[in-house]
Amino acid sequence: MTVPGLRERKKQRTRDALVRVALELFTTQGFDRTTVDEIADAVDVSQRTFFRYFATKEDVAFAVQQMVEERFVRALAERPAEEGPLDAMRNAVLGSWDTIGEAIVEVVPVDLHLRTYQMIESTPALLAAHLRRSTEMEETLAQLIAEREGVDVDEDPRPRIAVAAFSGVMRVTGQLWGRSENPTLESIRALTEHYLDHLAPALEPHWRS
Amino acid sequence: MTVPGLRERKKQRTRDALVRVALELFTTQGFDRTTVDEIADAVDVSQRTFFRYFATKEDVAFAVQQMVEERFVRALAERPAEEGPLDAMRNAVLGSWDTIGEAIVEVVPVDLHLRTYQMIESTPALLAAHLRRSTEMEETLAQLIAEREGVDVDEDPRPRIAVAAFSGVMRVTGQLWGRSENPTLESIRALTEHYLDHLAPALEPHWRS
């Protein structure tokens, strides 16, 4: 763990600045009404440099999201083996929400991240990218679950199915939260818990009130 | 049901031609290696005209998919009221697969459609668009299910959850089928059925072999 050289630190600063400025502009003006030139100019680098840090304009919007997802995956990997698949995933997300603050502030304020998430959900191009990224993570999750349970992910359909169902619920809550008038950390946590509680009942062959 | 005028027929022919040529080019050369100019030139219209028919280059790739989805929604709406939510959706898709042929041939051969679906699954930009379109359909489905069961879609979380879980399984099967070496109508049908059978077991708190 040596201190990275000047070159590395400079790169990190540029990258962080690009993320912060981009998210600030995206959340205030909107994603489509923000050009890459604007972002680059604000950080005082060339447009070409922007694209050396981020392959696409969309990518910069997911820089923080990226960290959150990695965090969740790690949390899942650390869940005790006794927990069933669904419980493990449930506890991993909820646990992630609880400690999200500390991890994020280093790059952007939590508040900005929440606004960014809302923007992603309400911007068609970003929502599409978000969903695709999610499916990639789902493959990782399925692998993890399969290992935990000691089954072959290509023989037993249950890992992918469980992950798909779980992710489906997460997606729904994410969307509902994005539209809500009070988008706080607490509200998404509560919503997620509430919806996960209803996963099994929703799949009953018949619903009775 | 009067015969549409010459103007309308001409428009329809141009549109169909654009779809056919586009899908042919996409599936042979790849989506990214096909330019809009190429498609327009092949149909002998200007690029500007292409964009009057399709808002984006992606849209033309989903022209057939669009029909398939509408078909599925209609099939679900016509399911007998006694069927539970999951059964209704299951029967609606499987029924759709069975009669898909007749509906599609009018515009493109079934074979081209299957290849198109594979291309969508393997092209990142299209996969993203596909997933986003799916979430839009899911909202429609949730509404339908809620009506069938006589519950309020904004009060009772079950409709959206059931749809999300179901769609999650459909997405997984779609992806696995896209990667398979033998992508036929029969194989996707069988795969779908097999996976849907395992939805409930996959959500059990504990898996026992």
Added chain:
DNA sequence: TTGTCAATTGTCAGTGACTGACACTAGCCT
């Protein structure tokens, strides 16, 4: 400290998706 190497960056030119404006052509309708 200095000189060399390699990583970063800026500039420039080009491609391709997409849009607005405007003129033109061809069905449609009286």
Added chain:
DNA sequence: AGGCTAGTGTCAGTCACTGACAATTGACAA
């Protein structure tokens, strides 16, 4: 036949993104 209007082509422009090349600047050995 002739006017109306939907549909089309042309043109110019914006913006995301890329390859090539030259200039700069840390890193590191002599």
